[in-house]
Amino acid sequence: MRQIIIGNWKMNGTKALVETMAREVSSRAASLACDLVLCPPATLIVPLVAALGGAPAKVGGQDCDARASGAHTGDIAATMLREVGASHVILGHSERRADHGESDALICAKVAAARAAGLTPIVCVGEDEAARQAGRAEAVVMGQLAASLPADFADPPAGLVAYEPIWAIGSGRTPTTDDIAAMHGAIRAALRDRFGAAGGAIAILYGGSVKPGNAAALLALAEVGGALVGGASLVPGDFLAIAAAAAPALGRAPGAS
Template sequence: MVTRSIKPLVAGNWKMNGLKAELAVATEIARGYDRELKHTVDLAICPPATLLFPMTAALTGSRIATGGQDCSEQESGAFTGEVSAAMLADAGAGYAIVGHSERRTLHGETNAIVRAKAEAAQRCLLVPIVCVGETQAERAADKALAVVRKQLRGSVPDASTPATLVIAYEPVWAIGTGLTPTAADVAEMHEAIRGELGKLLGKAAAAGVRLLYGGSVKPSNAAELMNVPHVDGALVGGASLKAEDFLGIARACR
């Protein structure tokens, strides 16, 4: 069993799922977030932008944070369809996911863009959840560690602190596939991430940054994953759309 010095964070990424009726899922999660869980683990839900304000309102008093699934690197202006960090904060968000593999691959976002988005989030007092991860081909070529280190160097804002940064390791090949790396692979990667952050931010700051694992996390594998060294919680996709599954993952952090 891992001895924790960092309070874990379990964040749900609802992706492009959820209409107003699904606010009931968030309130069900809030009902199950009991005193013991609140002491043990922080929770956050990142719904579609259309649900961010009503979900934040519905969760008032629950100590469950909300967040955006992306934010623009621009502060305002003629950028049709974009959502700024200030808009997320105005809607009640505390976090912003940036650099998710679906943004990197489907929208061509580079490390420089991800870093600019993370900086925009920090300027608005949002905590960016900076996502990194390798493809199946990169892992097969034994390049996984090098790829993730390069992503960190290009994506993490200078002078970030444990209070202003979260890192999520999501191997691209594990997202939504039901596949997960071995506990040993996750341990190796998270140790490497911690080490790279030490070079970027200093060892003291790096030691306190929460490192989340994401990629087909579910109640059946959460206990094993959450007890891997340097894993400080999870970024959860599909399982966060079901209250009992999401709470089950949170309970695995106890």
């Protein structure tokens, strides 16, 4: 299975970046041994879809509401994202959990709404530094995983899981490769335990200060099915350098050791 490299622009980006990114991706995506998804702010989804044209890259949203419609000012329904060309949506990102108090139950409802709309949900889980220092990192992640995924999460087309150690996001720090491999292994075991054989085919992405300099080492780890990239996804050259690092892992199926 090809690895997946997802760019989360967060609350950044301009039409100029859309044009530059689309041009660079269009010229190089076909030569990469991975799949690309770009998740800009909602205001840039339409121009990015248009700028990419027929390029082999997909576009996603950064959040969606659990409800289909209604008097919910400022919110965006999953069906709206789908209608304007999005194929994926990030849900449960640590910044949404922290800044907006999103619970696992709410995230689970959003995942269900995304699947119903035909979107592939990218569900984020991860521990903060306090949990890591207290030796509770795995317990926290397993709890989020169990409560954030609906029963049909592994049904085709399956959703994606992204492990993001919160303390590493934007800090320039990363866990050791042993720590990352151990957490991805624990997530894989939990997915298999819950979903059976289908749980072995769900891609588990790593997100947490992924950069061109560390991408090859991270993407070579067992059970790492790709990367959720933050700041580096705003620099076309850096984002594509990370994507190029996925080549050595071509053909390694999720669940392989």
